[in-house]
Amino acid sequence: MSPVLAAVLQALFLIALLGVCYVPFGTYMANVYTSRKHLKVEKGLYRLMGVDPDAEQRWPAYLRGVLVFSAASVLFLYLIQRIQSHLPLDRLALGTDGSTGHNLVNVDPQQSFNTAASFVSNTNWQSYSGETTMSHVTQMTGLAVQNFVSAAVGMAVAIALVRGFARYRSGGELGNFWVDLVRGTLRILLPVAVVGALILVAGGVTQSLSMPETVTGLGGEVQHLFTGPIASQEVIKELGTNGGGFFNANSAHPFENPNPFTNIFEIFLILIIPFSLTRTFGKMVGSVKQGYALLGAMGGVWLLFVVLMHVTEFLHPGAAAQAAGAAMEGKESRFGIGGSSLFAVSTTMTSTGAVDSFHSSFTGFGGGIALFDMMLGEVTPGGVGSGLYGMLIIAVITVFIAGLMVGRTPEYLGKKLGSREITMAALYILVTPTVALLFTSISMAMPTARASMANPGMAHGFTEVLYAFTSGANNNGSAFAGLNANTDWYNTAIGIAMLMGRFLPMVFVLALAGSLTEQKPIPASKGTLRTNTPMFAMLAASVVILVCGLTYFPALALGPLAEGFSS
């Protein structure tokens, strides 16, 4: 079978798998967030937290919940890294000379801050090497927990916005953050993670708590093969669009992602919640077709870039690549061009950031596509929760412009989009370009920051920096590789970028949800712009590319475009 045919079949298999799960899973999630019943274990948790699960919150209270919970998480993660050497279960480290049995040292302040910000913001940017820096306690009580709850926070905020559209409450109540957080974790992420982990283990992913294996190679050199509870972390890494790998090599590592089957299953895990949430949305607003329109916009852009990525990677013009048959540098031969391209587009379009190949080694345009994927604002289909609320913001902007064109005060799902709503949406789309471009620009002006590049003086080096901040600001977390980001500047700046890129938009999303839910819905008529049509999906996709993507064009011209056109 030719690699191209294999790639096409593999993509079709993935789409079919997603298609089968879309309806039941999306509906299930809608039931989770609308059910009135609390599970016993949930009731216990609410009592523990001192929360009345039946009390509804207005948007400021909901936001307070999000921020308090996240701030506490950042603090906890920071502290645990700073004192990890004093905690048990830390004797699994390598010494600098490669010997085992050393205590792990505490992580330095900048990197601790960076990592804390990274995991709480669902970015999972890693300026450290997982297997040698973090103790098992840090990994399990800190990072792994955040993999679940940071994803659940994203979903909670998305559901709050959906409620803003779906229901009318004169008091502006949006639901209860703590309930949404607990349910998202316990009823959605946890069960799927358990099933997913079993499938991954069956597929050959390692799951163990043993010490590193020490082997002696043929040449007599000693190697330490690290293992650990990998499958359980792998599954939530993808499912929660987190991306923080157990190993530095992430999903390219054979223990994390041993074969094409686990590869496609991991891509499936990455995409299943973001895509299915459109069904949840449709169910909650009482029209699944509204969800299909968003799905169409998300899926259309995703598919377009999957195709583009395959084309650029298969047609790579370089001499070495032509000789090898394709651009295989930095890609695992077990996944090939197809598996790597599919993974790369899916991970950069979902704010996941896990990688099974190195984006820096893609062709100039290929790396550019990965970068541009993130620049679209992580809405196609975007992160868990954040993709849906981001796409809803896009829909608001689309409805506003298109709605004017049909001669009515724009309304979406019966809610009028006045200056308050547009202000929130406009502020939302301002955040990530501002953060990404500002920090990139400052870095390019700093000699020390430029020194971190692996390819200084070249367009590729610039792309490394642009990629790092775009990844951080959009909470993707993937790295272009090459850039040494473990410096005080990058640790601090990217840490700030991640926090701003995550929580400022949430403020605007919840404020928007608050003003929407206070509005009585307007009944639709023939004069109303229909938002459940292919036409609308196409418009929303155009807005994603024209309004969000075009902002970065001058910067792209100096990075991947310069590189791509010169080869």
Add this chain to the structure above:
Amino acid sequence: MTSEGKTAVSSTPTLTAEPGQTPGKAPEPHGEASAARVGGGLFDPKMLWSALPDAFRKLDPRLMVKSPVMFVVEIGSVLTLILACFKPSGFVWGITVWLWFTVVFANLAEAVAEGRGKAQAETLRKAKTETMARRLVGGKRDGAEEQVPGTELTIGDLVVCEAGDIIPGDGDVIEGVASIDESAITGESAPVIRESGGDRSAVTGGTKVLSDRVIIRISTKPGETFIDRMIGLVEGASRQKTPNEIALNILLASLTVVFLLAVMTLPPMANYAKAPQTLTVLVALLVCLIPTTIGALLSSIGIAGMDRLVQRNVLAMSGRAVEAAGDVSTLLLDKTGTITYGNRRADAFVPMAGVSDAQVAEAARLSSLADETPEGRSIVELADTRYGFDDANGAGDDAVFIEFTAQTRMSGVDLGGGASARSIRKGAAGSVLAWVEENGSTSPEQARTVVDEISSAGGTPLLVAVRDADGARVLGVIHLKDVVKEGMRERFDELRKMGIRTVMITGDNPRTAAAIAEEAGVDDYLAEATPEDKMALIKREQAGGHLVAMTGDGTNDAPALAQADVGVAMNTGTSAAKEAGNMVDLDSNPTKLIEIVEIGKQLLITRGALTTFSIANDVAKYFAILPAMFAVAYPGLNKLNIMDLSTPKSAILSAVIFNALIIIALIPLSLKGVRYRPLSADRMLRRNILVYGIGGLIIPFVGIKLIDLLVSLIPGIG
């Protein structure tokens, strides 16, 4: 200017220059009505010249800051101007000059739009000549007269006006009847009658009494009269940004900020790439990327929208009302005068068993003698012609006529006294039957049957009953016929396509209402409507999320006019009605509500279309400017120069010139508004996306290339 100025307010005929248009005159809904769509005002290139001084005056940063997009362009222009002075070169001067053109063109658009209003205001001012008022001392009708300047009148003052006098201020006629020339404000030369009491008592300051003598109670303070407000409105002095405009401005401002950031963060990146950029180029890039087209034309679109209403002799008290008109989803239309011609005529007298039709005719005639309504007169006429009654068959001197009220919904007459006393009542079936029952009789089944028959045939039954020595009984039924205006059904079909529901309001009984509603093709009707019912209907619709528009003229319409989202008061109406509504139709033509809705929609569509156009333009500009900026450092980027522009300088200059010229090119569109046809939202969207979205993508490629062909001829640039 002058020819434009006259149009709206003084002379109707000039307006008809636009083909198929009859603004200023009440357009009859048939015939050319479907052609009389909302189109634009005239656009005369000469207006650009005369508006030029104003355009320069508007360069004042304090005024510019109101439009954030253009304010950024102005700052950019100042920066490049400074550069051009210190480091002059053909390129820098070229960019600078065209950036300033961009700003001036934007101001020009606004100035032209305002200029049209100013000219109209000028004409109005002439009507507002200083008048002396004949005030009655002490506010008593029989008080002595004193001469005071019109400007000193206050609310509650009584003034006398006789033939030849200019009415000194707005007010209500409280005594007398007079014919008045209102052409100063309506442009209509035929005199109108104003009389005390009823719904035709309001007079406007500045209009002229042609005959008779009236006493007027002044109802507005000096400086706040109708003409004053009109001047303020058409001049745009009291113009405030409308909700949609504010929202759009926010979106445009945020796009501006995003691009400002994208450009401001560029220098370190460009320096790293060894392709440092001059400030001039950066400003040029910025101006090309921010949505200048819509930013420049936004306010002129709004002003022109109001202006289009004025040209149709409708005064909107706020831009908000015009916008709301576009959102209207329920239209309340009075049946009489709007849907039907309104002069229902008596067609037959149908007697009850044991009564002759002549008897019915006689009673009906007697009860209608004092009834000056067209229906009343038609009853008398029918009785006279068919049954030979004449003036000899009067009601007698002791007859007491009972006037029709909206509450009793009956009129009649009480004749004679003592044993020969006879009371005749005619009116809506329900009311008359209730009256009969109140007077101790049972209502005959036959009456109901006949009433139902007439109603279901689309006629209006009026019951005639009598109470005399034999007790109260129904004599018969008058069959009134009403004629639905031609072309109404088509208009309502169009409204339905636009998603607007029409509700017919009528005092008729439900059966009659249903028949006429069916004939006219309205979606719903409110029968036997009292002002309270009307109010309740509006509130019910609004509670369901609908926006309601209605017309009204009477004082009892005032609460409903105020409650409705768009309340159009007829100029002939009472000042209470005009005060309550948010628009006044100087032609007093209720059908115009439909046009008002269309103008509201057109206003929004124009904004949306130009926004889409503006955003879509960016793609081509990137293709022009980016290779020009960076191909020196990365020659591969020349592949982006798909327009094959001659040199980097020429490419950048061409993009800037295109950006400026497109504003001028679109001024007429912003004034006229995007062509509007009643279509469903889906079809309208598809059409506008095609024209303004896809068009906005393609046009700049062509435009920039053409400009480049010219610009490249300039030495030092090409």
